[in-house]
Amino acid sequence: MDSSTPDAYVYCFGVGDGWPNKERNHSSFLYRLEVNPILVDCGEPLSRTYLNAGFSYDEFDAILLSHFHGDHFGGFLMFLQGLWLRERRKNLKVYMPSDGIAVVENLIQVACLFKELMPFKLEFVPIRDREEFTIGAHTITPVRTTHLNSLRDQFHHLYPLRFDCFAFGIRSKHRYIVHSSDIGAPEDLIPLLNRPVDFMMCELAHFNPAKLFEMLSRYPIGQLRLTHLPPFLWENSQEVIDLGQKLCPGLNFSIAEECCALELPGDKSVMLSQSLDISKMSSSRR
């Protein structure tokens, strides 16, 4: 990070979706708020992108894993190996859907990444729908999304799991952030929109983007950054921009790029963005 890096930002390690991709990495985001940074998801190749970004391995206080699809979880094991080898010192809680706790405990054992090897205390903590918890000064609200519901309906009789996937509200002193991770429909986010949102990172892979813009036109959102675009939308990103400007005039939004820091606006952002002239709005793919 150089001197031009803003005080509060989200560093996007990967903005790709679930398809193999030549251009984009898979989902991982570091929310560097005033204090207590949080890493959300560990899509690959996080161990490389994290090292390239130059962050300390003690940089973040906790990891949130939204679910276990490979594009959100696939880089976790190697990243954990990196935390061991690079000698992280700060204790680490990894919050994850409860289906995964025993599995990940076993996974690190067969990978010989024993907790006793780590120079820090490692703890896996289950996430439950709407049960808030704190990470340092921040309050996290996990909301279960419908992302995995169709798979649950098909396979629950064979695999009696919870099929949980979580979106997150992150409430800090000066900001309220909503991170969608994967959703089944934009309405999944409504429980997180009960207060003005300074910054929202929303995926676009699993529904018609028009539905998102139509819904968000009814809520105060300071800034929206779009991620997880499927290839056909990524290649036609100007159409997404045009659609958003048409359906949601006044909304400050753009498509997130990766391996860069996006400034997180503070608690005046919603009012400011609502008074902005649409012609001055950010519309480039940045």
Ligand SMILES: [Zn+2]
């Ligand atoms: Zn995904």
